[in-house]
Amino acid sequence: MGVRPESTPNPNALKFTTDSLIFQGDNSISVMPGDTSEHAIMNDLMDVNGVDNVFGYQNFITVNKAFDVEWDELQPRVMEVFEKHGY
Numbered sequence: 001m002g003v004r005p006e007s008t009p010n011p012n013a014l015k016f017t018t019d020s021l022i023f024q025g026d027n028s029i030s031v032m033p034g035d036t037s038e039h040a041i042m043n044d045l046m047d048v049n050g051v052d053n054v055f056g057y058q059n060f061i062t063v064n065k066a067f068d069v070e071w072d073e074l075q076p077r078v079m080e081v082f083e084k085h086g087y
Contacts, residue, residue, distance in 0.1 A: 003082045005075060012052075012067060016078065017060040018087045028057040041085045048081060050074045 006015045022041065023029060031042045032053045045054045045061065050069035055062045065074050 003079060003087050005079075008062065010064070013062050013064045014071065014075065014078075015060055015062045016082060018082070019059070020087065021059050022061065022087070023056055023058055028055060030055045041081065044081045044084065045078065048074070048077050051078070 002019055004017045006017060008015050023039065029037055029039060029042060030053065031037045031046050033046075036043055036046075039056070041061070042054055042056060045051055045063060050066050050073070052064045052066045054064070063074075063078055065071065
């Protein structure tokens with residue numbers, strides 16, 4: 001399995017797409033600061049220092065970072081969360 005980071009029009013957001021389904025159904029999942037989700041991967045991503053919010057749908061999660069954080073520092077930590085969850 002693999003996770004592919006993809007740029008978005010927003011420089012503070014990266015879309016992480018997997019080869020397998022993360023979320024069942026047709027509903028999207030958003031987690032904002034102070035919120036929690038029934039999906040452990042979303043909560044674990046929110047626990048990463050520098051992640052501002054996350055949005056997921058079927059086989060991808062878009063991670064939005066804080067303005068003062070660089071992707072070079074944050075992306076490896078985000079990838080560790082995906083690996084922890086088997087992606």
